[in-house]
Amino acid sequence: MKSIQLEQFDIAHLKLREIPTPTVGENEVLVKTTAVCLEFHDLIVVENRIPFGIPLPHIPVSEGVGIVESVGHKVTRWKKGDRVIIPFISRWEAGKNTPYNDQLRTGFSLPGLLAEYSVQPENTLVRTPDNLTDEEAAPLSVGGLTVWTCLVEQANIRAGQTILVQGSGGVSLFALQIAKMFGLKVIATTGSKEKEQKLKDLGADEVINYNAFPEWSTEVKRLNGGIGVDVTLDVAGTDTIEQSILSVKQHGFVGLIGLMTGTKLTIDLVPLITNYVRLQAYSVGNAQELNDFVKAIEKNNIKPVVDSVFPLENVQDAFYRFKSGKAFGKVVVAFER
Missing domain, CATH: 3.90.180.10 (Medium-chain alcohol dehydrogenases, catalytic domain)
Known part of the structure; x- marks a missing residue:
């Protein structure tokens, strides 16, 4: 073969x-x-x-x-x-x-x-x-399933919440699509002017260009009525974890699912502890969860x-x-x- x-x-x-x-x-x-x-x-x-x-x-x-x-x-x-x-x-x-x-x-x-x-x-x-x-x-079996289990099983997302989706790679786009399926408001980030409109076309309610806002957590809060989001998935690791933590509200959820910029994290514990932020590392899921994901894709015609x-x-x-x-x-x- x-x-x-x-x-x-x-x-x-x-x-x-x-x-x-x-x-x-x-x-x-x-x-x-x-x-x-x-x-x-x-x-x-x-x-x-x-x-x-x-x-x-x-x-x-x-x-x-x-x-x-x-x-x-x-x-x-x-x-x-x-x-x-x-x-x-x-x-x-x-x-x-x-x-x-x-x-x-x-x-x-x-x-x-x-x-x-x-x-x-x-x-x-x-x-x-x-x-x-x-x-x-x-x-579906790695990128899609990781996002599905992290958002649905771990973060327990529900309609009316707000999520910050970071970037426009395939994993982040799954997060956007699943979040819209569940009725969440979506704030997305990108470093590309061209991709801003693509994210909006896919359903993002707000888009932040992180080149214009290097400390994008401040802009996230401005776009969300002055408070942080309920959920974000950090896909980059070293370079983004600090802003991810600062972007979520009290009792917010930060899913650690990627390491594109590095594996070592330097974290200020003050906002983490005082805001009761949950950090949850996760990857993929089991066959039963993948089967649930398949049913949701068919029911909602997710592409x-x-x-x-x-x-x-x-x-x-x-x-x-x-x-x-x-x-x-x-x-x-x-x-x-």
Whole structure:
């Protein structure tokens, strides 16, 4: 089968190679990959920004969808031709995550999805939403699910609240779409004049250009009647955490879901403690939560925002597009059907 092998660390060393097609066990499913989506941690792996000790060669990318090609003889949930979302943490079926579940992560301890086929467990595959193409559904299992669980399960968002959405990457756009689905007022930030209107077209009630307002928490409060927002998701880490904390109201929620500008945080505890701010780190979710997310997408006809789609042979271009920071929405790699 065709696969993309990372033979040395760096985007330039992603190479198209032929490798054997894997075989399924009795409770496993062989999935033919149709589309994958790039996440920031995929770039971290490819460029070895954080050394995870991944041996090379390695098949990267952790998020995608496909079609069932064959099943093990004990599999009852799936049949050939079913459209499925491939799990990131393949053992996490329900409940809280555990160290046992966490041992197996697609694109890290397991081979990633830049390959024509992968073997998946029967019990954590989730059906692809009927209203989405494979390219639109590719970002659901990591980017989309992280936002869904953080906002719905952790922050417990509800109509009438206000959320601050930071930036215009695919994860932040999921936050905007889910927030509007639940009836929240949305204040969004961007550093691009061009993207300001795109955010408004997607449903943002107010947009702040953080180049014009470097201490954007003050502008957030001005646009929200002088008080902070109920919720924000910090996607950048080091450079934004201080403003994120200052942007929320008393008893506000700051979800820590990204580290684009760094992993080390310097936090002033005074506004954190005096305003009873909740900091909650979170990533992805379980198969049960992903299934709930799929139902919400179908019921509300949510369409994830796709910036661009690249063929497998142009995977390096896809990574360079993602790394540029110019994308509005998700960068997807599609396989030949």
